[in-house]
Amino acid sequence: MKVTEHKRFESVYWVELDDGTRKLATVNLARGCQVYGERLVEVQGVEYRLWDPYRSKLAAAILKNIKEVPIGPGKRVLYLGAASGTTASHAADLVGQGGCVYCVEISSRPLRDLLVVCAKRPNMAPILADARHPCTYCALVEKVDVIYQDVAQPDQTDILLANVNAFLEEGGHAILALKARSIDVTKEPREIFRDEMEKLEKEMEIIDAKILDPYEKDHAMLVLRK
Numbered sequence: 001m002k003v004t005e006h007k008r009f010e011s012v013y014w015v016e017l018d019d020g021t022r023k024l025a026t027v028n029l030a031r032g033c034q035v036y037g038e039r040l041v042e043v044q045g046v047e048y049r050l051w052d053p054y055r056s057k058l059a060a061a062i063l064k065n066i067k068e069v070p071i072g073p074g075k076r077v078l079y080l081g082a083a084s085g086t087t088a089s090h091a092a093d094l095v096g097q098g099g100c101v102y103c104v105e106i107s108s109r110p111l112r113d114l115l116v117v118c119a120k121r122p123n124m125a126p127i128l129a130d131a132r133h134p135c136t137y138c139a140l141v142e143k144v145d146v147i148y149q150d151v152a153q154p155d156q157t158d159i160l161l162a163n164v165n166a167f168l169e170e171g172g173h174a175i176l177a178l179k180a181r182s183i184d185v186t187k188e189p190r191e192i193f194r195d196e197m198e199k200l201e202k203e204m205e206i207i208d209a210k211i212l213d214p215y216e217k218d219h220a221m222l223v224l225r226k
Ligand SMILES: C[S@@+](CC[C@H](N)C(=O)[O-])C[C@H]1O[C@@H](n2cnc3c(N)ncnc32)[C@H](O)[C@@H]1O
Pocket: 055, 056, 057, 080, 081, 082, 083, 084, 085, 086, 087, 088, 104, 105, 106, 107, 110, 129, 130, 131, 132, 150, 151, 152, 153
């Protein structure tokens, strides 16, 4: 097995398996612990978690060649729609011990699993809250460098902008997973992405947008700057 760092993104790795296939990976901050059944591999004393693009839209966006991944060592990240921590745990690996991932989740069922993940990772903080109301968690969250959002709601753009106004540093980044079917099932996904991007452009700079097919159907990933 061979490991190389991704050419553009710090803390993102390629693991070349013995059969010659290449997989994305992050260094496991909680040695020996899996979050979603992902494969763990050890190379030269370092444990890596293979990062599944069919389970994590951020991995899918990297494989689709997104221009920037602003989540890196030492960054403070507000993660909206953390579910049971699949992608949030990889974000925690990326920011490392010097960074922090605040994980907001509205539903208590996935939050139960998220609590277990956070208990093993001191740089992850679970928050049971509705991301539509940033004031309900503003006492728990500081200003952040990055907001990552994946809530699959009809008003996902408005939810992002409310949190950008409340928590994002000037010059900070947002990563938005847009799910077309959550916004309007009757419209063409590309039409929906265009409309949402027009809304976002009034408040932020759009750095890149990628359609996530074939990893996620009818999804786009956007990277934005405040
Ligand atoms: C597609 S899943 C997220 C998957 C996760 N981001 C990952 O890659 O591991 C969407 C999650 O957003 C949560 N969610 C939906 N609306 C929300 C809201 N208003 N505030 C916070 N979380 C919300 C859902 O309960 C669900 O767990």
